[in-house]
Amino acid sequence: MIQGLYETHIQVRDLAKSVAFYTEVLGLRVAHRDPTRPIVFLWIGAGKDYMLGLWQEETNFQPRHFAFRADKEDILNYAVDYLKTRDLTPYNFLNDGIEAPMVFAWMPALAIYFNDPDGNQLEFIAVLEGAGRPELGVLSYADWIDRTTQ
Known part of the structure; x- marks a missing residue:
């Protein structure tokens, strides 16, 4: 049934700064920005095989x-x-x-x-x-x- 890990999510303090880091420095691509929540989804790799979610969390960051x-x-x-x-x-x-x-x-x-x-x-x-x-x-x-x- 399980074929692999498709996505994971992490917390970040500054969403815009983190999106810039993951896209401009590491080369990931923006998949979707949710206008109703402080989250951006990023594609990892050439296709749509893997995804990283960045959640802005300023008070309880871990x-x-x-x-x-x-x-x-x-x-x-x-x-x-x-x-x-x-x-x-x-x-x-x-x-x-x-x-x-x-x-x-x-x-x-x-x-x-x-x-x-x-x-x-x-x-x-x-x-x-x-x-x-x-x-x-x-x-x-x-x-x-x-x-x-x-």
């Missing part, structure tokens, strides 16, 4: 987390520069000051994080081929390759 699916090669070769050229700070899951993607060995998946202007934690993630290795925890991609190709 930052959230979600991930954008990306290609492994894009995350490895371009994600950090992509983020930096947009004045965004990339960080890994450990937030240890290293601006390099890391592997969640239990999945396995490669990921790099960044924040939107409201502090919502965003992520680029790519599921890797092969079986998960939860005993390895979270590690660099190079360590993942070294430990899984022996």
Whole structure:
């Protein structure tokens, strides 16, 4: 019955500023502005396969987390520069000051994080081929390759 996740919603403090961030900085497209509520829906990707809803909430704002699916090669070769050229700070899951993607060995998946202007934690993630290795925890991609190709 369930084929995937179609949409998710997050809170933002300033709807116009957030729409500008998600469209001008990240390249999402406006799908619909609801004139009766403080919400804007954005298309993610080329078609109408995925949607993000931005709700303006000034008094009870609660930052959230979600991930954008990306290609492994894009995350490895371009994600950090992509983020930096947009004045965004990339960080890994450990937030240890290293601006390099890391592997969640239990999945396995490669990921790099960044924040939107409201502090919502965003992520680029790519599921890797092969079986998960939860005993390895979270590690660099190079360590993942070294430990899984022996």
